[in-house]
Amino acid sequence: MSDYDVFLADCPARTTLEVVGHTWSVVVVVALGNGPLRYGELLDRIGGISNKMLTQTLSRLRTNGILTSTDGRHTLTDLGRSLLTPIRALAAWAEEHTGDLLDARRATDPTPRTEPLDVRQHAVGTRAAG
Known part of the structure; x- marks a missing residue:
């Protein structure tokens, strides 16, 4: 069991829920679930997402260890695959x-x-x- 309690105002797990619960985060993780994709491939795959929002979402997921970006390809980490x-x-x-x-x-x-x-x-x- 975890030492975190999401019902507490200062619980760090709330930040985690914000990251993984964001609409575009969910869609990007699902899109990358079958393997690495380039930025343009993600943009084509995910209808309705703007360049700015995709860039922000990739950055947020990368910063939080959900994906890596190497040679223009975005790939889920082990942590990302666990999602x-x-x-x-x-x-x-x-x-x-x-x-x-x-x-x-x-x-x-x-x-x-x-x-x-x-x-x-x-x-x-x-x-x-x-």
Whole structure:
């Protein structure tokens, strides 16, 4: 068991949760789960991420020991690979329950949207069909 308690205000584990719980961190880790990728490959693979956000996310993950960058290729470290199982489980949960969450959102915020959300385009770890 750990000596950390995430319920304490000054717990260092909260910082860890912020790093690995960030939306783009999750997506980048999943993208690198099948092997190293170059910056442009990551940018192509991850729809909707800006150059600035990808750069910041890679830097954050590198600083925290989740990935390394060598010869222009970004690779998960052992620590980063240890995240794959829980992150893939979270991504699978998100893919399975996105419709439920969207239904709940519509029920509590019935404001009509001008463009419908295609959940296939926003699923973590998969490509939209089409």
